[in-house]
Amino acid sequence: MGRRSRKRGAAVRRPAPPPRNRKPRGGWRWPAWPQLRWPRLASPRVYAARHLQVLLESLGRLTHQPAASLMTAAVIGIALALPSGLLTLLDNLQRLSLSWEGTASISVFLNQELEAEAGQALAGELRGWPEIDEVRYISRAEALAEFREHSGFGEVLDALETNPLPSVLVVEPVKSDLTPAGAESLLQRLQALEGAELAQLDLQWVQRFAALMEIGRRGVLVVGALLGLAVLLIVGNTIRLDIQNRREEIEVTKLIGGTDAFIRRPFLYTGFWYGVGGALLAWLLVQLAFLLLRGPVARLAGLYDSSFLLQPLGFVDSLNLLLAGALLGWLGSGLAVGRHLREIEPS
Numbered sequence: 001m002g003r004r005s006r007k008r009g010a011a012v013r014r015p016a017p018p019p020r021n022r023k024p025r026g027g028w029r030w031p032a033w034p035q036l037r038w039p040r041l042a043s044p045r046v047y048a049a050r051h052l053q054v055l056l057e058s059l060g061r062l063t064h065q066p067a068a069s070l071m072t073a074a075v076i077g078i079a080l081a082l083p084s085g086l087l088t089l090l091d092n093l094q095r096l097s098l099s100w101e102g103t104a105s106i107s108v109f110l111n112q113e114l115e116a117e118a119g120q121a122l123a124g125e126l127r128g129w130p131e132i133d134e135v136r137y138i139s140r141a142e143a144l145a146e147f148r149e150h151s152g153f154g155e156v157l158d159a160l161e162t163n164p165l166p167s168v169l170v171v172e173p174v175k176s177d178l179t180p181a182g183a184e185s186l187l188q189r190l191q192a193l194e195g196a197e198l199a200q201l202d203l204q205w206v207q208r209f210a211a212l213m214e215i216g217r218r219g220v221l222v223v224g225a226l227l228g229l230a231v232l233l234i235v236g237n238t239i240r241l242d243i244q245n246r247r248e249e250i251e252v253t254k255l256i257g258g259t260d261a262f263i264r265r266p267f268l269y270t271g272f273w274y275g276v277g278g279a280l281l282a283w284l285l286v287q288l289a290f291l292l293l294r295g296p297v298a299r300l301a302g303l304y305d306s307s308f309l310l311q312p313l314g315f316v317d318s319l320n321l322l323l324a325g326a327l328l329g330w331l332g333s334g335l336a337v338g339r340h341l342r343e344i345e346p347s
Contacts (some may be wrong), residue, residue, distance in 0.1 A: 138170065
């Protein structure tokens with residue numbers, strides 16, 4: 001009964017909490033550091049799924065305009081087919097020159113006073129050299145008979161009292177040592193042999209052919225670089241027109257917070273598809289051209305007792321062509337998007 005009675009409905013007074021920002025009596029203290037929150041990165045699976053979605057979406061946009069897309073890819077394909085076909089043709093000619101180099105030989109003309117037994121003994125000695133693959137001895141009588149058969153001067157040769165032709169050693173070097181420096185070194189050694197009158201290398205025309213091949217290869221590389229620049233301009237101009245057609249869509253995307261990387265991604269994949277499509281058409285054109293030329297070239301080679309056949313683009317060359325087309329399409333699109341995307345700002 002001694003307790004005070006509380007009124008019904010009266011609020012209970014609680015002690016107020018101490019102020020948080022009040023300086024302590026002991027002096028000033030350091031303020032609390034703000035908590036840093038790192039942005040959450042998407043997982044690799046989500047990142048790959050987004051790129052795959054944009055990749056397929058850009059391909060779908062191209063299929064909605066098949067005529068325009070096919071024309072652009074055809075122009076790129078023609079530009080890529082020309083250097084690819086020329087390089088493949090040079091590779092075939094290089095294989096042909098290698099087969100010619102394998103038949104190149106060194107002719108060693110012996111002294112006319114050298115007996116046949118001494119010439120055959122010299123041939124046997126040369127067969128033991130590691131840098132020589134085969135040695136064939138041609139006697140004076142055999143040389144005269146061969147010259148009579150192929151020259152057509154039989155009556156003139158019958159009028160001669162003596163055989164003017166010397167014995168010959170036909171030396172075929174090992175193919176692995178058949179380089180300009182190795183062949184020149186072997187020629188000097190054969191020239192210094194006792195009983196050798198003259199050593200002649202039958203490889204000079206092959207070396208001239210190799211020099212012409214190198215000039216042709218560099219010329220094709222220059223033409224390929226110019227056509228590659230043309231592919232960049234073609235893809236860049238096509239992407240520029242696509243950007244102008246989707247200008248309102250880009251402005252709306254920027255208004256709602258879309259980043260430049262998000263807007264750039266579909267255009268990059270569009271250029272990628274243009275490059276891949278052009279590379280596939282280039283591969284088809286090159287293969288078709290070599291298929292049409294293979295028969296006539298085989299018949300021409302058969303007239304010269306050769307089994308040479310034109311070889312089209314192989315797996316590695318085809319893969320390089322596909323990668324080159326995709327890279328050129330990606331770069332051309334990236335250059336166009338990076339330039340024109342900065343000019344579009346939401347009003």
